[in-house]
Amino acid sequence: MALTLVSSQHSEPAGCSASGCGGNESALAHLPPQIRDKVKDHPCYSEEAHHFYARMHVAVAPACNIQCHYCNRKYDCSNESRPGVVSELLTPEQAVKKVLAVAATIPQMSVLGIAGPGDPLANPERTFATFRELSDKAPDIKLCISTNGLSLPEHVDELCRHNIDHVTITINCLDAAIGAEIYPWIFWKNRRIKGRKAAEILIAQQQLGLEMLAARGVLVKVNSVLIPGVNDHHLEEVSRVVKAKGAFLHNVMPLIAEAEHGTFYGVMGQRGPTPEELQRLQDSCAGEMNMMRHCRQCRADAVGMLGEDRGDEFTLEKIDAMEIDYPAAMQRRAEYQAGIEQQRQQLHRRGETVISLDALRPQRHRSRPLLVAVASSGGGIINQHFGHAREFLVYEATALDVRFIGHRKVDLYCSGSDHCNEEESTLQQTIRALNGCEVLLCSRIGFAPWEALEAAGITPNGEHAMESIETAIAAVYQEMAAAGKLAITAPIALQRGA
Amino acid sequence: MAFTIISGCVNCWACEPLCPSHAIYAAIPHFRIHANLCSECDGDYSDPQCASICPVEGVILNGEGVAVNPLGSLTGIAPERMAKVMAEIQAR
Incomplete structure (x- = not known):
């Protein structure tokens, strides 16, 4: 929310906005109402919403079809918070149970995402089985996925069938020479492909997937990992191109690389960007594109408000012991979230008189x-x-x-x-x-x-x-x-x- | 001849649906391959499928007991470099 300046009785939330901060309410003001409705309670798509609404990820998708140099598939630490890390893998049935339990306990919960720990679309059966059940049992919860994009084009129609209208694609580059420094291999048409050719295929699939989703009116966020010396000078172009192809929001995240993570970048001593470098890049993209700046790079099994993780309260064992009245929980959620909207309106009004x-x-x-x-x-x-x-x-x-x-x-x-x-x-x-x-x-x-x-x-x-x-x-x-x-x-x- | 999965497998399920012989199964502590079902993909694919998607080096052995994806082949991290860094971490 931007500070609104008032000179007289004007009382509409005005558009004097923070420049280019994508999640920002006023930055969303130019959007058609149906899109504003889609993002207003999505903590990952709206900066303001993240103060009020909670999300969760369910770890139903263990397999991956590519390797990224910032990821290590071996890693699993309950104390760590970063993408690709989970405590326990769930079957779709267990995941549905967990979502319903969380949504009954945390009334701010508005969004369920599948983000791994591998790639959701490298596990299409498990991913779509989870979505199918949830759209039936918790129709008020928004469903979304985060994917590397390799298998995206072949799944676009199915995503639309399940009414998944928020998709995040991680796009770190458009140039295969840069891609070859980020992705050591992909699994493609029954072969492991390495080097530049792998990057060319991945990039082409990501761009095709983005275009297909945009053509169908699906809201697409693009995530990019800022890797100093590798793609830092390239991400402005990525931002421009994905915007031109219809992406709604660009989230540039800092590389997380520590030797103890056992990732290529960690072991090779590649550094992550400083907060200042990250901000500079976000600012330089912001003239062209809505930028997301409140991402917490959460785990593939995170639960709660962004920045918090209440996963420990919802282990399989604990969920089994819970008794939940699902329709009543959905009703409570609706009432609670109506209260949140009222509170937001008040904050807007108060902000204006300051x-x-x-x-x-x-x-x-x-x-x-x-x-x-x-x-x-x-x-x-x-x-x-x-x-x-x-x-x-x-x-x-x-x-x-x-x-x-x-x-x-x-x-x-x-x-x-x-x-x-x-x-x-x-x-x-x-x-x-x-x-x-x-x-x-x-x-x-x-x-x-x-x-x-x-x-x-x-x-x-x-x-x-x-x-x-x-x-x-x-x-x-x-x-x-x-x-x-x-x-x-x-x-x-x-x-x-x- | 048959492939085997050894300790180090992270149970990521990537290989299981790819196996043309349905020889791979989930087990504890890690996935396993039915030796009598595994064909090493002979006649089905030019590359053995499980070893072509497996993200972990050294955990799938061929019929001769040799790692299909030796250390350094997937991550690009030279084994000496990895050993040195891990030793440094241990010494902290």
Whole structure:
């Protein structure tokens, strides 16, 4: 949600939007109503929706038909959160049971995705059996898949038959020479194919699949993994081309590569991008395309709001012990989600009365942008204790608007047993993760971390607890601007992006 | 002659539906191949199907007991490099 500027009685949610942030409500304003309806409660397609709605993945698709250098099919760690990792594989029957149990327990649940741990379309029987049952038993849940695209063209008709109208294709390149550096092999027409030829086939299939889906009106999101030195200079072109072919949203994600993951990139020492590099690329694509910036790169069996994983509450054993009245649960979900929509309307209305154009105008050309980190457990408000936050939402405030630009995770990966559960290093890690942010908004914060943050040039602020995120940031920005802390000539400006 | 699956198989199911002889079955701790059913795809495909989609190096052996996908052949990581990095991780 962008900060809306009002000069008078105007009360419609206006289109003064964050530039190019795809999930952004106002960035969606130009879309036809039927598409807006499709994304408004989808946490992966709408930045605003991700504060309010939950998703889950079911791990019914273990097989894969390609190898990517950032993936290791052997890896399975319950403490890790990244794509391709799961705790237990489910049959379609078990998956359906799990979805119904989760949807009965988490009323924010609006979306079910199949994303692996292999490729959903390399396991078409298991994937479509799951979708068939679910569209019958939980018709209110949106169904989606995330695929590498190799088998997409042959399954497009079936996807449409099952009413799956959100499809994510991971497209890392259009150039086979680059592809050959990312994909060591594919399985194609009963043979393993390597090198450039493999990349050519994969790329052609992805592009064909995208065109076919777009022609049928299916909403397509394109995911790309940003791999410094491999495809970083190429992704702007990817963004342009997929947009021209009808993709709705582009999600550029940072490469995750650690030696202990056993992936090619991890073992070979390929680095991932810094938050600044990621943001720069997202910004450079944003002029052309809706960009998604709130992706959490979740596990293939993740459950809950983006950024949280409640999978442990729904193991097969625990689900078996649950007694659920499915029709009643669906009714509760509908009521709860109607309540969410009301709450969102209120937030929109409140957001509009915060700052008047007149108040901002004098500063417009005299104050610089400010990065603000926020601890929130959902609902679009500042409601999390600093010490409980495992990730921070990062917003950029300018004199014109407040826009969401991404999130920074803290203890995302287990980096070997030596590093687990060390409070000291978690705080240091957090400070590193917040590089470039000058303000941290949270509901509360302890004295020791307060001091450490201040010493690192990040001002903690707990005065806006339980306020709407954008409203609070706008107020902080205004206050700092008024105090002359955001003057363009101030030396602190040099710290940004350092 | 028959292929065998050995420890290291990650039970990903990729091979099972491809086998023209229906020789592959899920088992604990990992998938197995019925020796008397496996034809090594002779007469059906030019390449043995299970070994052409298997994502893990070294876990499918041919009739001579030799890995069809030796170390380094699928990931592109030289075995020496992998051994060195794993030793470094162990030493942490």
